[in-house]
Amino acid sequence: MTPDQCLDKLQFTLSDESGVLRFKSFDIADAPECWQIAKTLRQYLVGRALDDVDVDYIRSLSCSGSGVCIEKIATVVAEYREMWADMKAS
DSSP states (O other), X not given: OOHHHXXXXXXXXEXXXXXXXXXEEEEXXXXXGGHHHHHHHHHHHBTOBXXXXXXXXXXXXXOSSXXXXXXXXXXXXXXXXXXXXXXXXX
């Protein structure tokens, strides 16, 4: 799977209902080969504040695929964290 294909399969929601941006859901859709990593990440991310997500932990995970998705997920989390920090600062 390419990084773009992985990005297309990522499904997640974030909410700042409590004043803290948190993951409300996470999945890797239509990728049966990724079910185990999706489950692991769902357990780790859902309910966790974006600021508390350890990107290095995500990168340390392994899956049955090439690992491309893990790096893409880590990048997406880091980018959202940076955007959220910029929004809070302005």
